[in-house]
Amino acid sequence: MDRILKSNNLTGWLLAAPLLLVLVVFLVIPVIVIVIVSFWQTTEFSIVPAFDLGNYEFLFGSAVTYDVFLNTFKYAFLTWAFTLGIGFTVAYFLAFHIRSQTMQIALALICTVPFWTSNIIRMISWIPFLGRNGLANSALLSMGVVDHPLDWLLFSDFAVILAFVHINTIFMVIPILNTMMRIDKSLIEAARDVGASGAQILWNIIIPLTKPGIMIGTIFVLTLVMGDFITVRFMSGSQSANVGRLISNDIGLLQYPSASATSVVLLLTVLVVVGGLMRVVDIRKEL
C-alpha cells in the first residue's frame, strides 16, 4: 500500500510538473514580486527597494480609493444580477424546453461562439449602436420616445454595465446549463404528479439543484468584473473608474509601487469573495 501511494505521488507530480512550473513562474513569483514592490518607493526615474508603508497609507488615506472600490462593487453587483437573470433564463430554456440534444448543442454553441471572438472588437461594436447618432438614438427619436438624442447611452455607467453583461453572460449560461442538464427529469415529473405548480417546481427543485452552477458562474463573473480595467475605460469614455483603472493609471505613470499596493488590496478583496463562494460549492465535483 505504501509503495502504491508513493508511486501515485510520483506519477502525479511528474504529470502535474509542467502545470506547476508555469503557475509558479508566471503566477506565484509575480504575485510575490507585486507584494514586495508594493513596499518600495518611487523616485523620479525609477523604483527603489525599501520597506515603506507609504503606498498603503496613501491608498487608505485617499477618499478616491473608497469611491473607486465602491464603484467596483457596484459594477460587480449589477453585472452579477443581470448576467444571473439572463443566464439562468437562457439555460433554463435550453435545458428544459429544447427537446432534441442536437438542437441543444447547436443553440448552446450559438451562445458560445461570441466568447471565442475578441472582447475589444465587441466593445467597439457598440459605438454605432449607442453613439449620439447611433441606431438606438435614431430608433428612439423616430418612435417619438425622446425629442433629442440621449447622451448617456455611450460613455456612461449604463454602457459599462451593458458591455459587461454582453461579454460575461456566457460565464453564467454554461455552468448553469451544465448543472441543469444533470437534474433527473423524473424529479420534476414526480413533483408535477403530486400537484406542484410550475413556479413551485422552479423554486423548490430546479433552483436549489442549480445552485452549484450558479456559484461557479458567480465566481467567474465577479472576478472578471472586479479585475477589469479595459471595459470600464473604453465604455465609460474614461469618465468612470474602478480599481483596475486605478492600477492601470498608476502603471501608465510608471508608479509601480503604488500600482502594486492597489493590486495587493484588490487581490485580497477578490480572494475573500472567491473564498467565501468556494465554501459553498465544490468546483471539482460539479464539472
Add this chain to the structure above:
Amino acid sequence: MEPRPRSFYILAAFFGLYVLFLYGPTITIGILSFQGPSGGLTFPMNGVSLNWFHELFKQQAVGDIWGSFSRSLRLGLMVMVTTVVVSVMGGLAFRKRFAGSGALFYLAIAGLVIPSILVSLGVGLFFSQAGIPVHWATSGFGAQLTWTLPFGLLVMFAVFNRFNPAYEEAARDQGASPWQTVRHVVLPIILPSLLGVALFGFTLSYDEFARTLLTSGSKNTLPLEIYGMTTNVTTPVIFALGTLTTVFSFVIIGLFLLTAWVLNRRRSRHGSDAGKGMV
C-alpha cells in the same frame, strides 16, 4: 409529443432577443465596415465600398497590423499546443489523489480568479527586476498560460468525471502497459474534448489583451494594436479590421467544429455495434 406550453414561446422569444443582443453589434460593424469613402462611424451608410478594407492593406500610417496579426497567430498556436499537452497531463495527474493535489488545484483556480492586470503587472515587474527583457513569446506566452491552463484543466476535469474507467481496466487486463493504455485507449476517447481545449487555448490567447499589455515588449499583438487604434483612429477602418478578425475567428471556430463533427462521424461509423441489437 405533448404540445408546447405557453412558457415555451415566451422563453423562446427571450432567447431570440438574447442572441440578437449577442450578435447585433457585431453584425452592425460588419455592415458599417462597407461604409463609403466619405462615411463615418455610424449610420447612415454613405454608399457601399471596400474602401476601408483597402485602407487596411495599404502601407500603414496607423501601425503594424499585419505584423501584429502574425505574432498573435503564432502566439495563439504556441499557447494552444502547450495548453492541450499540459492540461491533459494535469488532468491525468488529478485522476488519482496525490500528496499536494488539493493545493495545486487551488493554485490553478487562483490562475482563473486573479485579475488579469495583476498577472500582467507581476510578470512585467518580475522580468524587469530579473533583468530579462519582456517579449511576447516568453513573458507574454507565460502570462497567457496562467489563464488558459486552468481553463483547460477544468475542461479535463469535466471530461474525466464522465470517463468510464472500465475501458482502461479492459486494456490493462489484456496486458497493456500504462503508456499503451493512455496512448491507445484514453487519448482516442477524449480526442473530441481535446479539440475543445485547443479551441479555448487558441482563441483565449488570440483575443487576450490585459495579460499581454505589460508582457509583450515592444512588438504588439493584434488586440493591443486594435486597442491602440481605438484611441487614435476615427474612421471605419477600425470596423473593417474588427470585421476581418471576427471573420477569422469564425473560420477558426468553424474549422474546429467541423473537425469535431468529422471525428464523431468517423467514430460512430468505425465503432463497434456490440449491444446495438439488444434493445
